[in-house]
Amino acid sequence: MRGLKGKTAVVTGGAQGLGRAIAQRLSEEGCNVWIFDLKRDGEETADSIGQATGNPVYFVQVDIAAEQQIEAAFRRVAEVSEQVDILVNNAARFILKGIEATSQEWKAILDVNVIGTSLVTQHGLPLMKKAGGGAIVNLSSVSGFVGQSSFATYNATKFAIRGLTKCWAIDLSPFHIRVNSVCPGYIRTEAFENSCVQLGIDPEEENARISQLHILGRQGTAEEVSGVVAFVASDDASFITGEDLMVDGGYLAK
Ligand SMILES: NC(=O)c1ccc[n+]([C@@H]2O[C@H](COP(=O)([O-])OP(=O)(O)OC[C@H]3O[C@@H](n4cnc5c(N)ncnc54)[C@H](O)[C@@H]3O)[C@@H](O)[C@H]2O)c1
Numbered sequence: 001m002r003g004l005k006g007k008t009a010v011v012t013g014g015a016q017g018l019g020r021a022i023a024q025r026l027s028e029e030g031c032n033v034w035i036f037d038l039k040r041d042g043e044e045t046a047d048s049i050g051q052a053t054g055n056p057v058y059f060v061q062v063d064i065a066a067e068q069q070i071e072a073a074f075r076r077v078a079e080v081s082e083q084v085d086i087l088v089n090n091a092a093r094f095i096l097k098g099i100e101a102t103s104q105e106w107k108a109i110l111d112v113n114v115i116g117t118s119l120v121t122q123h124g125l126p127l128m129k130k131a132g133g134g135a136i137v138n139l140s141s142v143s144g145f146v147g148q149s150s151f152a153t154y155n156a157t158k159f160a161i162r163g164l165t166k167c168w169a170i171d172l173s174p175f176h177i178r179v180n181s182v183c184p185g186y187i188r189t190e191a192f193e194n195s196c197v198q199l200g201i202d203p204e205e206e207n208a209r210i211s212q213l214h215i216l217g218r219q220g221t222a223e224e225v226s227g228v229v230a231f232v233a234s235d236d237a238s239f240i241t242g243e244d245l246m247v248d249g250g251y252l253a254k
Contacts, residue, residue, distance in 0.1 A: 215250025
């Protein structure tokens with residue numbers, strides 16, 4: 001893909017799942033990648049991707065719900081990479097509650113998925129301006145388009161991501177920064193397994209049920225999403241901004 005080689009990318013939540021696949025794909029495309037994640041495993045992820053691709057991959061342990069940690073993380077980026085060209089806002093919590101959600105549960109999920117994402121973008125912006133422009137990719141979901149039973153807390157945040165995307169596309173265009181969201185259908189990551197535990201359901205039965213919701217009859221893979229993220233971050237997508245890119249195996253079309 002055009003325009004990725006030698007660029008600096010920050011991927012939040014890159015220790016596992018989709019974030020890991022995105023970090024890997026951007027590294028394969030020649031980017032220097034920074035993984036921001038709560039989990040220490042991110043260090044191992046960064047090392048193994050860097051060894052495989054031969055490009056630098058760095059890890060910073062950061063809770064994106066803590067503004068001071070975000071500021072400190074970008075100070076580290078600035079010391080080494082000086083600027084940021086690509087920001088992928090991928091980190092999220094999966095608190096799956098309906099009308100019964102408590103104020104603590106609402107605060108916990110909003111603090112990461114909406115406020116944390118916004119603060120990462122705010123504090124990353126000076127380094128993107130320094131680069132003279134770039135691309136922000138926010139992870140929304142089919143859950144940002146439709147209602148799903150007992151998912152109110154999560155879906156509200158994924159709808160919010162699409163709103164942030166459209167507002168930031170307008171606000172950041174004077175700085176030559178494009179902003180888009182990528183919206184996967186169900187992808188079988190650690191989050192899927194954890195959600196099954198949270199909801200008390202069998203993962204294989206749930207996989208069979210969910211697969212039927214997609215025209216393609218299956219869940220997607222992390223690599224099927226990471227390629228689209230790399231595309232929308234690249235110069236091949238230079239006329240795409242404020243857009244939602246569906247990677248959902250036909251979930252919404254059905
Ligand atoms: N898996 C799916 O089916 C699916 C579908 C649509 C959209 N998405 C979106 O894709 C993104 C990644 O999902 P996933 O399935 O890979 O999830 P995951 O739970 O497997 O990985 C999420 C990562 O984010 C990190 N993280 C969570 N809270 C954090 C915090 N406060 N600070 C820093 N890091 C934090 C976790 O440690 C983890 O490494 C999310 O935004 C999710 O909403 C996932």
